[in-house]
Amino acid sequence: MHSDPRILVVAPDDGLIGPLCQGLDALGWRTVTARSLAGAVQVLIDWPLEAIVLDASLPDAAEGVRAMRQTVSPRRLPVLAIGEAATGWEDGLADIAMSAPPHAAQAALRLEGLVRSAIAEEEVSLREATFAARGEPLTPGEPDETPLRVLAAGKPDRHFIALSNALTERGCEVVAAPTPYTAFDYLHERPFDAAVLWGAEDHAPALSIASGMKRNTRLYHIPVVLYLRGSGEINLAELYNRGFADVAAADTPEEETAIRIVALAKAHRRHLVIRKALESVRGSGLTDPATGLFTPELFASHLARIAEGARLRRRPLSVAVLKVSENDAIREARAGGWLDRALPQIGAMVSRLIRTEDTAARLAPDVFALALPSTRGPEARIAADRIAAVIGCTAFDAGPDKTPFVVEFEVGVAEVMPGESPAVVLERASADIRGG
Template identity: 25%
Template structure:
């Protein structure tokens, strides 16, 4: 149950109180009374979050967390450690073990629910990206990527420069390999736009005015350069409403304005490292998805679009033409006697020829024109808002460009090739995109049968 919360506590009264609190917020819950039961239920139910009391009869909360993190099926599930006698040492031990957050009893319901909402959103995003990445890999679109992460850029933004400087001094000792810099509030947006955006912003909630740090966070979330940055809001421990609001507005993490003390610096560094790991994992997953999408649409040899993308694009182009009453052209281009190139010179040379032809097509068409490789040596060109005379002139230009200059090969040789072109005009009738492609294909066969190296217009296009 991905949206459920597992409550782990050996005291039934505590479980009942938490269940009532969470049910009031419309959460589904399940319960466990021991560490062993928690491990078994988490593996089976796959909850969206685990609320784990650290004092259990059969094993420590730290041991439960370590086992959850060691299991690939449960390691991504957020675990919130719950304790009534927290100490700085215990908090550090829990975070080192893999706890996502720590709540001290008695709970502040407002802050607890805000934290749970934030963690459940985070877990849902992570799970969705992981699923899409796995799908891409199963389809063969992407390989697993190296998990090396470069040094992080961390920006400190506080109301007073000396406060930010103290934060930096304390964190440098805990994160010596990362770049930590102090940025004034007035430069936070412009600096992020001009240079490579920081990976993390640590922002004091109250800057020149109360709540201004939250407004700065909203601005950063609205900019493409900083939309995916980790944002940590620093407040005083007593500012519960501000903390809850920050989490609901999209803060990834909270910190204390007194984070320069040794224990707080260590805790903050652990939380920042967790957020960095998550950020880098999401970046890798986005790259995998982008690569999968690219491979789904693009021919890997020539870099042109493939048949799948061309079909969808032609449908959109046809709809646009019917709305605007402006025609569009469809060409099918085929390399003449290409089989003899492969037979004589080998397939690697054939690939060089195809790549060179693709490059010449790109260089001699408009940016708005679609160019796709739809077969071994067959290309499709779609030209929006184009009349028949314009399309024919473009086709003749492409034919001359291919014919006029031999294609240089890597070994210094050159091969002369020609193309035949079939041309059809769309947007003037109710012909479907596939019917237009069929008309262009018939015209292409006509060009081949009457001598090759020529442009032939489909009858429908001529009549139009």
């Protein structure tokens, strides 16, 4: 059975974007195509699509982007525009502008990031409303107005130097690191908004830096770009699987590559502001003092607002409940007070393991709940099981001369149905635990 389409492709024919569509479909990002801007608007009315891939050669393409976004408001609609015309558009009109179609794996990676950022920004506005209604307005994060900081790692080369100059001309602060060792020294000394790695004749140093960054929780989200000497030197799909946000060949104009790096850096910085705004609620008097998670009352209020937002934006919404499983070790830890000591740490772990846009609550001392926007039931179960598995790898102190105990969870999940109240969906998720 085919899933619903996720991506709207707007193109007069298949000449430019057709192969990209085939690649996206093969990767599970099912596409639907409109041959005109008027047709695209109608498709958006019929389908709750997540993003747009646009052939910028269409007449009035820029105005069409504005019309399509207005059609789906208040849902945010990321746009990937492809074609020479798009690279000259005003900043912000397209989330990503590229002169030529990217590799399908690259497009899927970038689209996934754009969609998650859009959902997180929607959640910021919803959370602001929830806290304002309770008399404690959120303090929005102040954007960092300093120049974008880009790490350029690799041996000097005329192409790489030209790219560094292009980034500098666009207002970036570029820090050169000739070796992986100096690159990691810089990464640990100061914050960066993006890193560009020179492929040169040997890709090993660049791959080493990228792998090291993806193993570090502090550096994990920094976008990493690989700048190759030419095209076709390495399996591009494998590179994107390794965590590269973008790959550019040396025959790509330095100015375009710089624009792409700046777009990634800006998106990363915006992501940090969003996360800071969402995390600021943990110090509020409305949250659970031990864990910083939402209280049952606050969660119910916010879940109602999220559900209404999901209805207006035509997005799915799921709820998961995680309850500490009872076994002999847990009963002994509970009797000795050691479980109570561990639960604040467990709650903090839950808050770190959820996505930026998710909301976590403490419904009871050993019961936690998650609201997962834009997530179907099966996906929510995977996310909740992953959180339970990570926490299950941690051993907690059980007292002197006692074997440390581990915590396992019973997990229940329910996807919100049309017209369903927060209380009912929470009941169904809890019943899913008992029936699981």
